[in-house]
Amino acid sequence: MTKEKYSKEFLLEIYQKMVLIRQFEERVKFLFLEGVMPGTIHQCQGQEATAVGVCTALKKDDIITSTHRPHGHAIAKGVSVQSMMDELFGKLTGCCKGKGGSMHLGDLEKGMIPAIAIVGGNLPLAAGAALAFKMREEKRIAVSFIGDGATNEGIFHETLNMAALWQLPVVFVIENNLYGASTHVNLTIRTDKISERASIYKIPGITIDGNDVLEVYEASKEVAERARNGQGPTLLELVTYRITGHSRRDPCLYQPAQERAEAKKNEPIGRFGKYLVDNLYASHQQLEEIENNIEKELDVVVEAAKSAAEPKPEDALSDMFAE
Amino acid sequence: MQKMGIAEALRMAIRQEMARDERVFCIGEDIAIPGGWGGAFTVTLGMEKEFSHRMINTPISEAGFFGIACGAALMGMKPIADVQYADFLFCAMDQICNNIAKLRYMSGGKLNVPIVMRAPVGVTGRGSQHAQNMETFFMPLQGVKIVCPATAYDAVGLLRTAVRGQDPVMIFEHKLLYGSKGARAESGAIDGSSEIPEEDFTIPFGQAVVRRCGDDITVVGTLLMMHKCLQAAEQLQKEGISVEVIDPRSLVPFDYVTLKKSIAKTSRLMIVEESPKRSGIGAEIAATIAEEAVDLLNAPIKRIAAPDTIVPFSPPMENFYVPQVQRICNEIRQIILK
Numbered sequence: 001m002t003k004e005k006y007s008k009e010f011l012l013e014i015y016q017k018m019v020l021i022r023q024f025e026e027r028v029k030f031l032f033l034e035g036v037m038p039g040t041i042h043q044c045q046g047q048e049a050t051a052v053g054v055c056t057a058l059k060k061d062d063i064i065t066s067t068h069r070p071h072g073h074a075i076a077k078g079v080s081v082q083s084m085m086d087e088l089f090g091k092l093t094g095c096c097k098g099k100g101g102s103m104h105l106g107d108l109e110k111g112m113i114p115a116i117a118i119v120g121g122n123l124p125l126a127a128g129a130a131l132a133f134k135m136r137e138e139k140r141i142a143v144s145f146i147g148d149g150a151t152n153e154g155i156f157h158e159t160l161n162m163a164a165l166w167q168l169p170v171v172f173v174i175e176n177n178l179y180g181a182s183t184h185v186n187l188t189i190r191t192d193k194i195s196e197r198a199s200i201y202k203i204p205g206i207t208i209d210g211n212d213v214l215e216v217y218e219a220s221k222e223v224a225e226r227a228r229n230g231q232g233p234t235l236l237e238l239v240t241y242r243i244t245g246h247s248r249r250d251p252c253l254y255q256p257a258q259e260r261a262e263a264k265k266n267e268p269i270g271r272f273g274k275y276l277v278d279n280l281y282a283s284h285q286q287l288e289e290i291e292n293n294i295e296k297e298l299d300v301v302v303e304a305a306k307s308a309a310e311p312k313p314e315d316a317l318s319d320m321f322a323e
Numbered sequence: 324m325q326k327m328g329i330a331e332a333l334r335m336a337i338r339q340e341m342a343r344d345e346r347v348f349c350i351g352e353d354i355a356i357p358g359g360w361g362g363a364f365t366v367t368l369g370m371e372k373e374f375s376h377r378m379i380n381t382p383i384s385e386a387g388f389f390g391i392a393c394g395a396a397l398m399g400m401k402p403i404a405d406v407q408y409a410d411f412l413f414c415a416m417d418q419i420c421n422n423i424a425k426l427r428y429m430s431g432g433k434l435n436v437p438i439v440m441r442a443p444v445g446v447t448g449r450g451s452q453h454a455q456n457m458e459t460f461f462m463p464l465q466g467v468k469i470v471c472p473a474t475a476y477d478a479v480g481l482l483r484t485a486v487r488g489q490d491p492v493m494i495f496e497h498k499l500l501y502g503s504k505g506a507r508a509e510s511g512a513i514d515g516s517s518e519i520p521e522e523d524f525t526i527p528f529g530q531a532v533v534r535r536c537g538d539d540i541t542v543v544g545t546l547l548m549m550h551k552c553l554q555a556a557e558q559l560q561k562e563g564i565s566v567e568v569i570d571p572r573s574l575v576p577f578d579y580v581t582l583k584k585s586i587a588k589t590s591r592l593m594i595v596e597e598s599p600k601r602s603g604i605g606a607e608i609a610a611t612i613a614e615e616a617v618d619l620l621n622a623p624i625k626r627i628a629a630p631d632t633i634v635p636f637s638p639p640m641e642n643f644y645v646p647q648v649q650r651i652c653n654e655i656r657q658i659i660l661k
């Protein structure tokens with residue numbers, strides 16, 4: 001799993017973040033199914049290592065863009081969990097004042113443009129942010145998270161071409177969870193690896209195990225530094241699996257039972273926890289303590305979100321124009 | 324006769340059209356995946372079993388597959404293209420507006436583009452990008468017909484007309500009217516089901532239907548708003564206000580004959596729509612009536628619409644955005660009691 005030697009604090013922080021994402025998602029799922037949370041949700045259980053691995057390699061003022069499935073990215077980039085939960089409940093105190101909802105979470109102050117729910121629509125925003133950084137000679141980079149499915153939109157190709165042409169400081173991260181909604185990636189793409197597509201734009205394309213958080217971190221660090229040093233964009237494909245529904249109450253009948261069972265065994269938090277214990281970075285007990293603390297933290301967050309102020313109906317009219 | 328919801332009725336009608344005409348095929352994302360959902364709202368559920376090679380699952384590539392449907396249509400095929408949410412039509416806009424809509428005209432009428440484009444609309448707790456009533460956007464587009472079935476009966480009749488015709492047709496379907504079941508059920512849904520006769524029937528475009536007869540005011544609405552108008556009419560009847568509800572069913576072409584006949588009786592007109600007021604369907608209808616039949620009116624035309632803003636996520640704001648039955652009732656009272 002690891003090539004470098006990391007401090008215990010660093011590793012436990014990664015673990016803590018992944019668990020926070022998982023538990024946040026499990027809470028949200030429960031609240032949603034219970035009927036107390038409005039809207040629709042797309043969740044990322046099983047994909048925690050991609051969000052955390054990538055974002056841990058970024059600096060505070062680097063920028064990410066995300067998709068219809070943004071909760072993990074937001075947490076990993078440091079968006080306040082309270083402001084996210086409030087947003088999911090449609091509260092005025094949410095990160096988008098209740099105007100955005102689950103699919104448009106974000107907080108630019110933490111380096112996340114509000115998520116874009118049109119598949120592929122977030123790609124050029126990252127490239128555009130990167131263009132701004134390059135023009136102003138700032139040492140910042142942008143990262144676009146997309147799914148495997150998004151790579152079949154025309155905008156993927158337009159964006160990669162321009163980003164490559166202008167050598168923009170941007171990283172395109174594909175979370176290949178094998179499915180775009182209910183459709184398996186083999187039904188939509190001919191190449192074995194999606195990262196092969198990078199070669200036609202003459203940028204590096206890399207495919208790695210997206211459920212190995214340290215591998216994701218190390219690869220992200222490398223390509224982020226490339227981008228930061230003016231060496232241009234990279235297409236980074238992280239192979240993972242969504243161990244929850246595509247959205248809402250999806251029973252996932254299109255996923256073979258065996259595939260699901262294996263994916264559950266391979267999920268990133270269990271794997272990383274085992275690594276930490278096996279290598280004596282932590283005891284089972286310590287990990288459990290981390291989990292329990294997060295549970296308690298989330299109890300508070302959920303209660304606060306439930307009792308937070310609702311927007312007024314007429315607030316629907318504000319925020320459209322700056323002047 | 325069999326009672327069906329809109330999703331089920333559309334499924335039946337599409338299957339029948341595919342059975343009677345080999346040129347008909349479906350194309351779209353997630354439309355025919357075993358174990359999947361039959362598109363986003365179950366309309367094509369299970370159809371891959373019957374028509375494996377005419378149910379074409381696409382990658383997420385709207386511009387591409389709408390254009391591909393256009394190319395196939397030019398070669399004499401009859402595609403039914405399904406977009407999961409009408410908002411994603413923006414991704415296919417160039418193919419729809421520049422190719423699908425214009426090729427017949429640009430060829431001097433030598434080519435036909437018989438495409439049916441199905442798109443779910445409506446505000447349903449999903450935030451700004453999965454919410455728009457895109458029918459309004461396409462009103463100014465020349466070269467495409469637009470229909471809006473509010474009942475299962477109309478869905479069947481209009482779909483048949485669309486598939487059997489030679490022109491591009493957009494069918495806007497409402498997420499809250501589908502009657503989708505199981506995991507795809509929608510909260511806040513309204514019953515759009517109807518008895519569907521066994522025999523083959525079609526509904527010509529440009530033929531409105533009077534959903535409820537009344538004497539005091541004519542109220543026009545499509546899709547979900549039509550149902551809300553009916554609910555308002557029901558409430559107001561108890562107060563002695565008699566509301567006539569007209570469902571145009573097709574926006575392009577539009578049946579002004581039926582509408583004028585109704586206004587001649589009621590002398591009042593209200594249009595209710597789910598999209599913002601500016602340049603909406605109401606604006607178009609109101610302008611036409613003002614131009615052609617103002618002498619039939621003895622009250623100003625009233626438009627009830629969403630406010631000129633973007634669809635918000637949070638329920639209090641969303642409920643404010645969508646015209647509600649109470650608001651329709653209040654506005655009607657004001658006009659009548661003036």
Ligand SMILES: Cc1ncc(C[n+]2csc(CCOP(=O)(O)OP(=O)(O)O)c2C)c(N)n1
Pocket residue numbers: 068069117118119120146147148149150151177179180181246352383385407411414
């Ligand atoms: C332009 C567009 N087309 C279709 C959809 C509907 N949709 C939402 S998510 C999704 C699947 C996306 O797959 P992928 O990019 O692999 O991301 P994942 O859901 O697996 O995270 C689809 C088809 C959409 N939101 N936007």
Ligand SMILES: [Mg+2]
Pocket residue numbers: 147148149175176177178179180181
């Ligand atoms: Mg995917």
